[in-house]
Amino acid sequence: MQKLRALMLLGFCIASPVQAGLFSDDDARKSIQQVEARVLVLEEQDKLQTKSIFDLQGQIDMLNGELRKLRGQNEETAHGLQDAEKREKDFYVDLDTRLRHFESQEVSVQPKAEPAVSGDPDDPAAENRAIEAAYSLFKAANYANAAKALQEFIKKYPASVHIPNAAYWLGETQFALKDYKGALVTYRALLKASPDTARAPDVLFGIAGSQQELKAVTQAAATLKQLVGKYPDSAAAAKAKKILAK
Structure with a gap:
């Protein structure tokens, strides 16, 4: 933008002698001031636009960081649920194994009737x-x-x-x-x-x-x-x- 301002001023200065017969000194000064004012406006707009871009990029970076954090938390939660389900399954399997330990290896015919336990309690x-x-x-x-x-x-x-x-x-x-x-x-x-x-x-x-x-x-x-x-x-x-x- 500084280069643009310098080029515009230089062009005006070069053109000034040629047009000396057409414009007075006051008109020349007014033209220069208008050009300078316009350049300043353009510079300010450029600064604002640049700042907006940087602000927007910062917001995007922040949102990306939060998104990565949420994804990590979601993965941890899913992993925790899988571990809990596995622990519960292993517990039941172990209990079943413990009970079957006392069963006979092969049971072809199971007793149908309840055995009698009558008799002398002192026998x-x-x-x-x-x-x-x-x-x-x-x-x-x-x-x-x-x-x-x-x-x-x-x-x-x-x-x-x-x-x-x-x-x-x-x-x-x-x-x-x-x-x-x-x-x-x-x-x-x-x-x-x-x-x-x-x-x-x-x-x-x-x-x-x-x-x-x-x-x-x-x-x-x-x-x-x-x-x-x-x-x-x-x-x-x-x-x-x-x-x-x-």
């Missing part, structure tokens, strides 16, 4: 036969009859050395029957009555599984942490660590 042989019959139903995945047999055994032989195992199998049976509230009650009663039972780690794992099925996810996580803290070397703790890590 050790009758007591052993009763718990063996109930456990056979449990192993055969005949959970409905197994639950009845185990409940009857616990009621008939409350002082039996087999009570902790019977209560644990009852909790597992209730879980398999999707009676998660009943399983939770059975597991907790077992820990309260026999806190030192060798089944304690597995019982805590069963409690966590029941809580998960009942949508008490926070409580389930707390139970798994309790299991790891109290029985860190147990097989149940190893499974709990994997679930918590995921």
